[in-house]
Each structure stands twice: as C-alpha cells, then as structure tokens.
Amino acid sequence: MTYAIPALDERARSEAQERLDGLVKPLGALGRLEELAAWLCAAHGTVPPRPLDDVRVVVFAGDHGVSASGAVSAYPRELTASMVRVFLAGTSGVNVLARQVGARVRVLDVAVDADLDDVPEEVRAAKIRRGSGSIDVTDALEPGEAARAFAAGRRVADDEIGSGADLLIPGDMGIGNTTVASALVAAVLGLPADDVVGTGTGIDQAGRARKVAVIERARARAGERVSDPFELVTALGSACTAATAGFLVQAAVRGVPVVLDGVFPCAAALVAREIAPEAARWWLAGHRSTEPAQAFALKALGLDPILDLGLRLGEGSGAVQAVPVLRNARAVLTEMGRLADLA
Ligand SMILES: Cc1cc2ncn([C@H]3O[C@H](COP(=O)(O)O)[C@@H](O)[C@H]3O)c2cc1C
Numbered sequence: 001m002t003y004a005i006p007a008l009d010e011r012a013r014s015e016a017q018e019r020l021d022g023l024v025k026p027l028g029a030l031g032r033l034e035e036l037a038a039w040l041c042a043a044h045g046t047v048p049p050r051p052l053d054d055v056r057v058v059v060f061a062g063d064h065g066v067s068a069s070g071a072v073s074a075y076p077r078e079l080t081a082s083m084v085r086v087f088l089a090g091t092s093g094v095n096v097l098a099r100q101v102g103a104r105v106r107v108l109d110v111a112v113d114a115d116l117d118d119v120p121e122e123v124r125a126a127k128i129r130r131g132s133g134s135i136d137v138t139d140a141l142e143p144g145e146a147a148r149a150f151a152a153g154r155r156v157a158d159d160e161i162g163s164g165a166d167l168l169i170p171g172d173m174g175i176g177n178t179t180v181a182s183a184l185v186a187a188v189l190g191l192p193a194d195d196v197v198g199t200g201t202g203i204d205q206a207g208r209a210r211k212v213a214v215i216e217r218a219r220a221r222a223g224e225r226v227s228d229p230f231e232l233v234t235a236l237g238s239a240c241t242a243a244t245a246g247f248l249v250q251a252a253v254r255g256v257p258v259v260l261d262g263v264f265p266c267a268a269a270l271v272a273r274e275i276a277p278e279a280a281r282w283w284l285a286g287h288r289s290t291e292p293a294q295a296f297a298l299k300a301l302g303l304d305p306i307l308d309l310g311l312r313l314g315e316g317s318g319a320v321q322a323v324p325v326l327r328n329a330r331a332v333l334t335e336m337g338r339l340a341d342l343a
C-alpha cells in the first residue's frame with residue numbers, strides 16, 4: 001500500500017523567509033520562530049499561514065503485556081483504566097495544559113485491559129483488544145490486529161480533520177509503554193537496548209535493567225521480522241502503536257500538521273515513517289522528553305524539539321505547550337512591521 005502524501009509548498013516557505021528577512025528586526029533575530037513560521041507557510045501553502053485555532057489532542061490508551069509482571073513500571077497496570085476516566089473528567093495533566101491553549105482532548109480505549117462499560121461508547125469504538133501480549137515471551141498482537149489498529153487510527157485522524165482540526169497531537173496512556181516504545185526505537189534504529197532505555201515513570205536502576213532485559217529477549221524472539229513495519233508492531237509493539245502510526249500517516253495524507261509529544265508517539269512516528277516515508281514532512285517535535293529513546297527517535301526523524309522542559313509525562317502534555325510558540329511564530333510573521341517602511 002502506498003500513501004499519497006502532499007509535499008510542503010517550498011515556494012511559500014521561501015516567500016515567508018523573504019518576508020521574515022524584511023521585518024523590523026535584525027536578520028534572523030527571531031531564531032527558531034522564523035523557521036517555524038516559514039514551516040507553517042509551507043504546510044498551509046500560503047503566506048501568512050492560517051491561524052491554528054482548532055487543535056486536537058487524541059490520547060491513545062492501552063495496556064501492554066510487559067506491565068503485567070509489575071517489574072517495568074513504577075506504577076501498577078490498573079492505572080491505565082483509571083486514567084481513561086481522569087481524561088474524561090478533564091483533570092489529567094494534558095487536560096489542564098490543553099485548556100490553557102484552547103485545545104480539545106479526546107481519549108480512546110484502544111487496548112485497555114478492562115471492560116470500560118461506564119464510559120461513553122465513542123471512547124470504546126476503536127477498541128482492538130484487552131491489553132497486548134508481553135513482547136519478551138509472545139507477540140504483542142494477533143495477525144491482522146496491527147492493520148486493524150492502524151486503520152482505526154487513520155479513521156480517527158479523518159474524523160478530527162473532517163470536523164475542523166487544523167493541528168493534531170497524538171497522546172499516549174499505557175502503563176509499561178516506555179518499555180515498548182524503547183523496544184521499537186532500538187529495533188528500527190538498530191541500537192542496543194541499554195542505550196535507549198530510560199526510567200519511565202521513575203523506576204529504579206534494577207527496574208531499568210529489567211526493562212533492558214525484556215527488550216533484549218523481545219528482539220531475539222522477533223528476529224528478522226522487525227524489517228517489516230506491520231510485523232514489527234505485531235511482534236514488539238502494541239495496538240496503540242499501530243493506531244498512533246495510522247493517525248500520523250493519515251494526518252500527512254490530509255496535509256494537516258502534527259506536533260509529536262514524548263517517547264511513545266515518537267516511537268510510533270518511526271514506525272509510521274517505515275510505512276509511509278513522506279509522512280514525516282508533516283510532523284514537528286513539540287518537546288524533548290527525558291527518555292533517551294525519544295531523543296534517538298527525534299534525531300532519526302531529523303526533528304529538533306521546540307521545548308525542553310524536562311517533562312516525562314506523555315499524554316500529549318509537552319506537545320500542547322508548543323502550540324503557543326507556533327501561534328507566536330505566525331503572529332510575528334503576520335503582524336510585525338517592515339524595515340522598508342521605516343521613516
Ligand atoms: C498516574 C499516571 C499518569 C500518566 N500519564 C501518562 N503516563 C505515562 O507513564 C506511562 C509510561 O511509563 P512506564 O513505562 O514507566 O509505565 C504511560 O502511561 C505514559 O502515558 C502516566 C503514568 C501515571 C502513573
């Protein structure tokens with residue numbers, strides 16, 4: 001399957017750069033804001049770019065088999081299901097931060113290991129399964145599930161864009177998911193597990209060593225299958241990985257910018273790029289997380305994070321905080337005066 005991904009408009013990018021060069025400031029003095037303003041023009045194909053009024057965060061929630069032992073996370077597996085209710089109540093970290101920038105948050109139960117009968121049907125509509133297999137001992141997914149989850153993620157992007165979203169942010173919720181994200185980054189980039197693994201929710205050094213061992217066993221088990229992205233997700237990923245990757249690819253197909261968040265969406269982005277290499281042109285990096293795997297993923301994607309706040313939460317919490325910076329980039333390009341007009 002190939003995906004028709006629009007190119008960015010390089011003429012709009014250079015027109016934007018010319019305009020930036022003529023604003024009432026020393027050449028290049030707005031640094032990264034200038035690059036972001038020109039990027040937005042290239043993405044929108046117009047100078048100035050359109051406002052970013054309708055920003056949507058979609059939190060993909062699911063459990064990962066590796067968390068069942070309680071050995072790879074500082075927190076219990078049951079928190080994934082509890083957090084779905086917190087997102088719905090509007091009191092999670094990302095809910096609070098999203099409100100600050102007027103972004104909406106939608107949570108989806110893709111693979112939570114519970115029957116969330118009390119939550120609205122639309123939250124469960126994309127459910128693939130309860131939990132994913134523990135990658136050190138078995139495949140994460142059954143055959144066909146990665147493709148189904150990927151298609152579900154694409155539909156979610158279509159829904160959001162169809163109802164007016166002009167910027168998308170993938171969020172994640174799943175105890176144990178930093179182990180899975182690290183496994184994917186290590187496999188795609190051919191790096192030793194010990195280089196990419198971090199401390200996630202705050203696990204100690206013995207816990208970190210267990211994460212490394214889980215990933216080494218998982219990779220030995222998966223062998224050469226990792227060279228095919230759907231096989232990779234089936235063996236080492238999860239339903240949330242596939243759904244997030246589908247969401248990222250479809251945003252690109254529709255020509256809608258995405259701001260990536262922490263380690264899990266960045267690992268999914270690496271997988272998505274294996275599926276649709278041109279999709280990456282539609283993605284920006286919102287922030288640098290403390291997880292080494294995220295830094296490796298961003299480097300491989302050629303992305304420089306907008307913010308570096310030492311965050312290690314996930315949920316989309318770093319990416320939403322980059323939204324005001326993007327709006328500022330647009331504002332200076334749109335509203336500043338021109339040197340040529342000085343009296
Ligand atoms: C209350 C709570 C809220 C969260 N929100 C995001 N995460 C983040 O932490 C988890 C990944 O870290 P690890 O691999 O160490 O389990 C994911 O759920 C991620 O979304 C949370 C974790 C907790 C405990």
Ligand SMILES: O=C(O)c1cccnc1
Nearest residue numbers: 200262263289312313314
């Ligand atoms: O950087 C992240 O995205 C992250 C780090 C720790 C736990 N959850 C997410």
